[in-house]
Amino acid sequence: MRFFLLLSFLYAPIYAQDVYPKDFFRSPLDIPLQLSGNFGELRSNHFHAGFDFRTQQKEGFNVYASGDGYVSRIKISPYGYGKAIYIDHPNGFTTVYGHLKMGSAAIEKYIQENQYKQESFEVELFPKPGEISVLKGDVIAISGNTGGSEGPHLHFEIRDTKSEKIINPLFFGFDKIILDNKKPVLQTLLVYPIDANSEVNTVKTPLMVDVRLMEDGTYLAEKITAFGRVGFGISAYDQCDYSPGKNGVYKVENFVNGQLSYGYEFNTFAFDESRYINALIDYPRFRKTGQRVQRLFRKQPTDFSLIKTDETQGAILVEPNMNKISRLEISDFYGNNIVINIPIEYAMPTATAEPEIKPAGYLVSAIKDANLEKGNFSVFIPAKTFYEDVYMNFDVDGNVMTFGNDDIPVHTNFSVSIEDKTIPESEREKTFIASVSGSRLVYNSTKYKNGKFTCYTKNLGGFKLAKDNDAPKITSPKKIEGKTIKDGNLSFVISDALSGIKEYKGYLNGHWVLFEYDYKSRRITHWFSTDDFAVDGRNELKLVVTDNVGNSAIFETYFFRSQTP
Template identity: 55%
Template sequence: MKFFIFFIFFCSPLFAQVDYPKDYFSPPLDVPMQLSGNFGELRPNHFHAGFDLKTLQKEGLKVYAVADGYISRIKISTFGNGKAIYITHPNGYTSVYGHLRSTDGVIENYIKKSHYALKSFEIELFPKPDELIVKKGQVIAFSGNTGGSEGPHLHFEIRDTKTEKIINPMFFGFDKNIKDTKKPLLSSVYVYPLDTKTSVNHSKRPLLLNLSLQKNGTYLSEKVVANGKIGFGITAFDYDDVSFNKNGVFKIQSFYNGKSNFGYQFDTYSFDEMRYVNVLIDYSKYKKIQQRVQKLFMKNKFGLSIIKADENNGIISVVPNLTSVYRIEVSDFFGNKSTVSIPIQYDLLSTIIDQEPVVSNYFVRANKDSNFTKDNMSVFFPAGTFYDDFDMNFDVKNDTLFLHDDTVPAHTNFTISIEDNKYTEAQREKIFIGLVQDKKTTYNATYRKDTVFSTKVKTLGKYTLVMDTTAPKISIAKPIEGKWLSDQKTIQLTINDEVSGIKSYNGYLNGNWILFEYDNKTKRLIHNFSDGIISEGANDLKVEVIDNVGNSTIFETRFFRSQKK
């Protein structure tokens, strides 16, 4: 019976397939589909949630509803997906369109009215099912570069409406719009000694393995000679025939002596799982040299649902009298595959390269609460903050908390507290806890109880109290005081705050609140005269900007405009 269960486990398909509708959705753009980013691609602190579709390196392309439905959510933000709309479809799925420049017709009017009703540029709306009904192929928006976008493109997702899990759009038939005959590129393979006793090829540190291309198109690694627990990691990328972008791979599967031992396939996952990218990769190496090595083992099991592993979580125990072969297969959605075989042999080799020296004064256990205090500063790590145990540096010098460094990833928030005994009460109103990186200080939302400042963060590093008494700056490229602006379509201002950052901005025309759209990348505020708030003749403009500790700046001017044609 045990053999029968074992046989079923290893002979059944490793990744179950769902029968997604293949011809229900149409493409959201009418230009050839080219990807600048694909589903599951490794990004800072998250996996990519959909497709990034190229828009001919420009904004303003028509964006179409991929199927009948209704707009169920609208989110306008200066970060993330920028201007985004969500369409709920009757088949149980929701499509998402991000980084939009603007929306179309009735949708745009609905959004504009909401901006003015809420008196805010950043809004989140949830229209009722009968408010904004759309049809398949209807123009709903125009592509842009808003939010966290680094260039013009359309971000496109498909989600399960009920669970809100994101799903690889390839499963819905979009693969027929993309030609891909190229194998993924398996660019490097690393072997990891996983305990202090193990050495690999004379080393107690991770090693890059030499690969040689075989006549059959597969790769053969140099032999791994080890004497304990080891694991492997790879860097791999995928290319298609038309996009020429370095994208993420769809599926990775490893085998030990012919049996599946670890793998994952980017088909569907939840947003709660996004941050597990930091434990899936060799985070320390990424932070040091910007290389994302995808690990094929788990030292401690974590909750990334796409992973399928054996009882050893992908870890190999190299024992005497057994010569083994480890095989890695990297595949794209179209079935193109790259393979590397790694011979493994047991031997007690002398250690030439020892472990990296660790200078630390504390030890953190990932599964237990930890609290560290020195002088007037403390840090509290709830159980589960980190993925693995680690040796930690903790010190306080010159009013600065030295909290290890950002080579160890945190999964959840931890709390830093600093007690102040030198500032006045008035000064404390302008103080926050800042993260110091490369001589720059990043603001963290800080709360205070009497003389104790606290913040919740997810990044190890240097922290200190920062006072910000400098007001934000507001500037205009060309002064408009006393001038006629009848031929202009917009008013544009630039705002900036160099210390704590901008918290809010509001504009008023003749005493009435007006919409200023804010582009965080350019720090630019833009008001469009087509909103219809302008008066004939003289107009008084007032703009107020407030930073995160309450410093404010007011810009006022008077200009003239004629509406007559």
């Protein structure tokens, strides 16, 4: 029985990979597929959830349904995926298409009808099964550059419809379309002394390790002399054939004396796990240098499902009379890999080691709630806000409270509260808790109750009460008042110096009309159509822009338009 269970465990990953259909989905584009981002790639505060397909640095390519199904969700936002379409398929999977310029004619009509019904550019729609059915190969959209996109491309995902877990598209036959015969590339290898009394090569700070290529194709690292618990970190990338992009690596494993110590591979993960990237990487190093080094150890366990480790959590204990060999393997989905062998030898701790410096601040547990109070300031930290126990500075200087710094990764929101009963009721709506960054104040959504202002945030640092009495600004790139508009659109720039834009509304001849918002350029644009309430002759335009604390700016003008051919 024990033998059968062992075989079941060993073969489970292979079987799981075989259940994915290999020929159900087609390419969502009809141009050669080149990746500018792959599944699991390390991004700011998240793992990349799909593929980014290059679109030759331009918008306007047809986007096709990858399989039969129906449009189950449409989300239009200035942020994130921008304009995105979700298709549920009868085989239990959902495909996602993001950063679109617009939907196909029928889908775009459905979107705009609902935008006018809700009087909002931002909408999230859930069509019923059969309401917008599609066949494999139908054009569903035009590629674009909307939302948080940094350049024209198509974001593409495959999810499990029921669990909503994201799955690597290479399991679905895309490995036959996107070719990769290149090995991953190791950029940096680091060794870390994990504990305060650990040493590596006589020092207590992380060190870069040199490696050299051997005749058999493996790499040999310089010998590590150490005392106590040590661990490794890497930065690496992978490339596909015919594509210049440096993408993330698929699989990393570290074996110590032949036994798996720590590893992960990007097959599938849940959305609420994505922020665990900040536990995987050397976060302080990233904040200081911009380099994302993936640590192959952790000081405390987390709930991140991709990590596979033994009881050591990837830490290597170096003791007298016990030398070790670490074998690091970095692989792509196609089996191309590099192997780095790292000899580790025990060394006595140096007699000249500096005395241990006791950490300052308050010890905050990673697994227990904590509450800190000082004067009229308080911070509540729920369990699992941090990835490991951490000493946090908590100080009040005048009207500014400081809690932690941006070298410490935060997983979930904690709350900041400031009590001030002296602020009159007439000013409370304009008052909020601001994050302090030098001389800059950053708005946090704030609630007031019983004399106390409270916000929820993942940002550490300084906090203070601030007030915003200034209305947003509305500017027109060109003068339109009294002019005859021949262009196909009207465009304005909207901005707010402190609390930020909450909403905007445009009215043409007294009717709400759609203005699309691009936060990257701070521009709102109305595209003229035959049914947008514009008339031949004089047209009255009104814009109302409101910030997050209720200040509003109103812009009114008139223009002439001739729609007669």
